[in-house]
Amino acid sequence: MAPVRRTAPTLGPFLGLCLALAVLGACTAPDTEPPPAPGGLTAQPGSATTVHVMWEAAAERDGVTGYQVFEAGRLVRELPAGKTMVDITGLTPQTAYAFTVRAEDAAGNLSGTGPAASATTPAATAEDRRAPTAPAATTGRATGPRAAVVSWSAATDDTGVTAYDVYQGGVRIHTAGPGETSTTLSGLQPDTVYTFTVRARDGADNSSPDGPAVDVTTPPASGDGPGTAPAGFTATASPGTVTLTWTAPDTGRETSEYELYVNGRPTTVIQFGAGGVPSGRAEHRITVTEPAGTVWAVKLRARLPDGNWGAFSAERRVTLKA
Missing domain, CATH: 2.60.40.10 (Immunoglobulins)
Structure with missing residues (x-):
């Protein structure tokens, strides 16, 4: 009887399959590179039990799909990529907190945390139902196609103003501290008219009426020609x-x-x-x-x-x- 001859299996069919799948993207190396840590992180007390946390939006090329907000290493909120601010509620008055934010991409890679932003909630005031006065004046000017400075006059409150909230089109877009009367807003669109208002807030989360509205028109980006807004x-x-x-x-x-x-x-x-x-x-x-x-x-x-x-x-x- 002739001996049985065994040969190693050929890899040709498997290589062919992988090449075919590679065309469809199935044999590409997995994405293991995390996105960069979010920059510009700030934390501002809004009341005795809330802190407003903000950060800069990731660049489009980073492929970020969401953000995770941590307090002292504990996950407290998860947000989609389009959100770059959040109110952390249910906190304790007169308490120091430290917040960090991590970005996540579509493959589940998490960024580092970057420097923490600290905030201390003010003391609570019992039965405070009186809202602060509205800021009496508001001014604004564009500082480029994508940024503007908004300023306001200080408000008053019987227990003290703890924050100023900047609104655009009825949506809060920024929170500043009680000692601030101006702020720089970034991430705006060129050749666009923005209408900003400012409200004061106290430690019991009472908000004032809107202060006077101010229109700010960002200039066109370089090479875009004259503005097109009425x-x-x-x-x-x-x-x-x-x-x-x-x-x-x-x-x-x-x-x-x-x-x-x-x-x-x-x-x-x-x-x-x-x-x-x-x-x-x-x-x-x-x-x-x-x-x-x-x-x-x-x-x-x-x-x-x-x-x-x-x-x-x-x-x-x-x-x-x-």
Whole structure:
């Protein structure tokens, strides 16, 4: 009987399979590189039992999908990549806390923590139901296409102001300390009108009314040309009517179409006749049928000569009248 001859199995089929899978991305090396630690971490007491923690957004190239917030090494909150601030609640008055933040990518890699941000909650005050006064004045200016400085006058409170909250479009975007009367806001968009307001807060979490609103227009990024947002936008209610006025953007030619947003939704396109809106002020009146007391938040943007929509005007809030 002839001896049985055994040979080592060939790797050809397996190599071929891997090459095929590699085309689909299945044989690529696993992602084990963590994203960088979040920068610009701050922690600011908001009341006797809360601390507002903020950090800078990760760069798009870092592939961050979420953040983890730790207090003294204990995980206290998890947030999606689009959130870069959070209120940590349920804390103890007159207590020191240290917060760190780690970034996470799609492969589950966690960054380091970076330097901790410390904050001490103030003492609690019993039965404090009186809100601080609103800041009496607000000013602002752009410091570049993506940043602005907002300043306000100090507020007063019977138990003491513990924080100032900066709002944009009704959403809180920043918290500053009780001794601060200005702050720098980053991460803004070029060629955009922002409307900022400031509220004071005390140790019992009572918030003041909004201080006066201030409009800040960021300039276009380098090479983007002139601004495209309608300027000086106003909205005035009279019985059954809302009157809008604005100055047309300098687009190089007269604009004839404007898209109107009400409460964050596009509602209509305002069209002007031949020749469009001349340079200077434009006006448009809207007949309203909604009940008196209804509040609208309105803004608009112009159709540019290239067919695209330009940047939005400032947003105005108006209360309808009967």
